[in-house]
Amino acid sequence: MSGGVKREYRSDLRSAQAEQTRRAVVDAASRLYVEHGYGGTTIDAVARAAGVSRKTVFTAVGGKLDLLKTALDWAVAGDDRPVALEDRSEMRALLALDDPVDLLAGWARILVDIDRRVGPLMTALEVAAGGDAEAAALIESSQHQRLEGARTVVRRLTALKALRPDLSRDTAVDIAWLASDAVLYDRLVRLRGWSHTRFETWLAQNLCWQLFDG
Structure with missing residues (x-):
């Protein structure tokens, strides 16, 4: 396998992992917003529910309102396709x-x-x-x-x-x-x-x- 193919494979793998993490974060936020409301949901709680760090939540999606907006967009569409x-x-x-x-x-x-x-x-x-x-x-x-x-x-x-x-x-x-x-x-x-x-x-x-x- 050439170096270029290896780099492309690693890039695709990282991209897939990032998408999976983003889905996990948004899904966790959606559940918590429904169960505890916007005010009762914290970034730390979303991170724990998604199994990621607080920093990862911000990196993958953003703050609380970004999480809610993304969750709503996905709920309207039925999936996370752009x-x-x-x-x-x-x-x-x-x-x-x-x-x-x-x-x-x-x-x-x-x-x-x-x-x-x-x-x-x-x-x-x-x-x-x-x-x-x-x-x-x-x-x-x-x-x-x-x-x-x-x-x-x-x-x-x-x-x-x-x-x-x-x-x-x-x-x-x-x-x-x-x-x-x-x-x-x-x-x-x-x-x-x-x-x-x-x-x-x-x-x-x-x-x-x-x-x-x-």
Whole structure:
């Protein structure tokens, strides 16, 4: 084996180990934020749970807010690949559909899967935002991302000429934006005991009822 191949192998190995460490740190932080909240979670606790040093936590991800932001990003996407939700194959396939009912049913399915992963972390973030300006800014950023997602879906519905004639595009975006808020899932599933399937069906039907012509 040549020296160049050996160096490349060692580099790939170090990269894989760094990714594994990063996952372990973010996973540990996610669990602790859900169990103990933002204020009750320390960097030292994350390090212990991940089996790494305090310095490694900062090197791999960053401080407490960086950990929460990364955990939220991964929860929304469903994995740690650096690919935006709108660029993923599932979302591209959804936006290629010609049937608006199928489109909203598919979007509801994606939203509910996200809600299940994001809900507990959003609760931790909302509590943190009460006394932390950076956490409040993170919430604002999350709201903006949801708004862009709503605009993308409404843009496709508009292209399909599926929106109600008495509904402006801005209002349609607001309705879609509200539907994508994980708080709805939290209230109906966690607090009121709805099943995952019941909520997904309700969400899809409610979107159709509010957005469609006829």
